[in-house]
Amino acid sequence: MTSDWLLVKPKEVHSCLTRDGVRLDADVYCPEGDGPWPVLLMRQPYGREIASTVVYAHPTWYAAQGYIVVIQDVRGRGTSGGDFKLFAHEVNDGYDTVQWAAQLPNSNGQVGMYGFSYQGMTQLYAAQAKPSALKVLAPAMVGYDLYQDWAYENGALRLQAGLGWAIQLAAETARLRGDDLAFNALRSASRNLPLNGAVTAEPDVLRQYAADSFWHDWVAHPQDDDYWQGLKPNLADVDLPMLHVGGWFDPYLTGDIRLFKEMVRGSAHLQHLWVGPWTHLPWSRKVGEMDFGLGALNPIDKLQVQWFDYCLKGKGRLDHGLTEHGPVHLFEMGSNCWRCFDAWPSGGKVRQYQLQSTGLAGMREDDGQLVLSEVAVLPDVAIGDVLVHDPWRPVPALGGHGSWPGGSCDRTALDGRSDILTYTTSRLEGDLAVAGEVTVALTVETAAASYDICAVLSVVQPDGRVFNLTQGYRRVAEPGDVPVTVPLQPTCFRLRAGQALRLSLSGACFPAYPVNSGTAAEINHGVPTMEHQVITLAIHQGPETVLVLPLG
Template sequence: MTHMAPVILEQPPLLAVRPPETVSMRTRDGVRLDADLYRPDGVGPWPVLLLRLACGRRTAMTSHYAHPRWYAARGYVVVVQDVRGRGTSEGRFRPFEAEREDGADAVAWAASLPGSNGTVGMYGSGYAGMAQLLALAERPAALRAVVPALAGWDVFTDWATEGGAFRLADAMGWALHCAAESARRLEDGAAYRALLEAIRSLPLDDEIPSRPRVLRDYARHCHYDDWLTTPGPGGSWDELSPRHALSGGIGEVSVLQIGGWYDPRLTGTLEAHDALSAGCDGTVRLLVGPWDRHGVAVHAGLDSPKPADVPSFDALQLGWFERFLKGEMNGAERGGPIRLFDVLERRWRDLPALLPAARPLHLSSDGLATRRGGALRDDAPDEAFLDVLVHDPRDPVPTVGGHAVPDAGPRDRAAADARPDVAVYDTAPLTAPLTLSGLAALEIWVEADAPSFDVSAVLSAVLPDGRVLPLSQGHARVEPGGEQRPMPVALRALCATLPAGSALRLSLAGSCFPAYPINPGTGAEPGETRLVDAQPITLLIHGGGARPSRLLLPARG
């Protein structure tokens, strides 16, 4: 593993930028899509950068990126377009349904605009990142480079659910924003006011927490009910997802993916990298940094000998576009195919591929892991043990840090781990630094006194100063009849160097609310579960002997 040598980009002479123009196009089925056009006031022609937004083009996604004028001043025609049914564009917005065809049509149209040299790059995060991937499925001839950020790969597993559980706070928050925009377009003032109030304070204490009254009353304005009730994976979910659309490859396009350790969609971003690398004739790179879902770099690691070099999204993609749209030999493609930010050492590491989850650490306990803690050890204990964990739905274990919305980030979870309904297992203090860069997994022997139950697992660093910082997390919902022995819990990839004197901790709980709905224990669907329906659930965690529960960590290189 090597540390990153930052690419130094020569600053091009800045150009004057013309006042923005509003321009429109027609999709293949006749729907008008509106856009704002920013052009350099110069001779040209220029490459085109296309940003397609579901949040309204007037914001220009300036929460994540520089204003389009910044790119235009550096020699690009910039097109910021409202997707179908958003902003002032015609049509009805149904998430992801039209982005494949509309995106390809928009690329061809953008390539023909005055001042264009016929080549197009796309950028954007979240929904705009998925829109890029879907447009690639049509292989538009003018599209040469894309930089999807914080996007994911599969709508069902990256946007709607995780480990079989609905992504409650994340999906509800986005649905409320979508509904509010639809109400605004229809000038439905009452709905708009109610939805804005719900956005500011998620209605998670409603009688039906996963389907609150505001979303029942205004269901016509968004997709939430469909996402909550449509079974998956596969079926109609495949029709929305890049995973399915790009199964035949993408041709000669250069792809820079940007992922965030604290972004809910990171696992899909990693899967996309593997698939795109296998099906692309262009350059494909992945960079994962300390970003959350808003593109904000957050730190809570150890003091570094030098300040961490965390480039902005703008610097990263400008270098990519200069290289692959203008042909400048700036070294933007240098380094390994995967570049990861070490969240504790605050350094970059290059990898040819993610290391597999191959090194086992076995859970060990005297039956009091919820009181004084158990252990993680290299050898499997000969003696069987049993830890008992009781989940009380009236006081669920809260979401604290990691990637889970609404409290994502490197939050100290020491107080959560001290709760009597959380079982913790620690390694002995490390005698030397330990670097983990790659995949992690959990295999746990667990049973419950209810037909359905949840297991929330968090892998953390216990630092010498007492902070407990989450490094990886996984959540699994077991439906009636769905028990597996041992039960696999997929944990997210990680990159962290634990210092000597610190320890690694696995925390287990029966909930992670409000990131995921409280499991009532009955097997009922979240949208049909009232607060009063949920029952306490007792989890039995086995280990040792014939039932060795174990954590699997990235093998050392």
């Protein structure tokens, strides 16, 4: 990163006119002097004054590094004209904006884009249109495949994250329309998520005050159908250098990794990935109840300036070992340091643990065990654990990537519930390093037409406290005696001697995901809560019931 800081002119408001005549407003921050300067563009729906400062430095900081910074309100948000419809106009509007920004006074005609979440997706939609001025992207925390990476997780609706976001966007729509009644009702709902209606996923406040919300479509499309395919950015013919950023406790991490892998397979340009121990926001060292140390402090602002200097100015080099040690940087929880990889870790060595107990894994924390498969001895008589899910008192969400607040939290007391099965290793005698995608393979027997499985992987400290590292969730609609695989959120961690590893299994994680009704209804989210059933699951033990860890 350059050390030559520049003075920045007072912010100016500039407007872009789209091809269909809609005015899009932007705040423009320029360095003092004549330039010419490259342009950094962010397009967002929350009011451009915020400028994603919940995770990034203020635009004046970026302008001081020698860039024209453009923060634009997307169509129908802030002071921009037109009607807002989730992602509907971002391809054409993104193209028009990039080409317009390239022609701003003192611009050198080259544009890079940055931003996270929605602001990350607007980069991908703009890239889809292939504007000639767009040279580089820095997408962070993007649900690239809207169905698999954003709205649903293995068939289960991401209720808390999605509903909260829908209410926020609906409230902003009401504010822009000057509808005090709707705004205040929605604002109140955002402070106390409305989960107590007849149908949990369809609160009255959204039906009454936001009939045009995208949320109604999301709930109505529980399968990966044409609706979702039409929303996914089409990057088949796009080849741009990209700096990908994710967080171990961010709900959209699978989207970051999916995008990175796809671009690496077909790109002739640099593709770099950084994943920190962060939730969606903020990106700091304290995540949930865990302090990951100085190494977890947000490095992305300085890194992005290096990235843009390299790609837009042709100067400097990519430090932090990116060029010398590989394009993948993963924060290893436990050692609390960054590790470099030549590629996303996959296809390497694995360690398998079998789940064993005397049938009391839900009653005693010392009963369920994780035993290395190579030394596991199966009992003469098949033993399993029975898990009873009561919809009246579902297992609550605590931290992780699907709930708010997220992160690593002390779940010692939660694991004491009898509707959570726990399986724990003996105290480790040496380091256990894990990097990549964790899976749990189970054989589940039930009479219920559908059920959910929540799998949480945690570290057990020498003093007995338990902190979650990663987790996964899956909705299953196969009654009987069937194999079930639950993929957990990708992760990277290191356990030390004296610590232990624990797997916790339950039938709910509410309100991160809706409670499963146990019925055969395809749209399980729309079943009235009074029709929800008690669900009994038998988890069989055997060589096929295993936790699979990718060794790092």
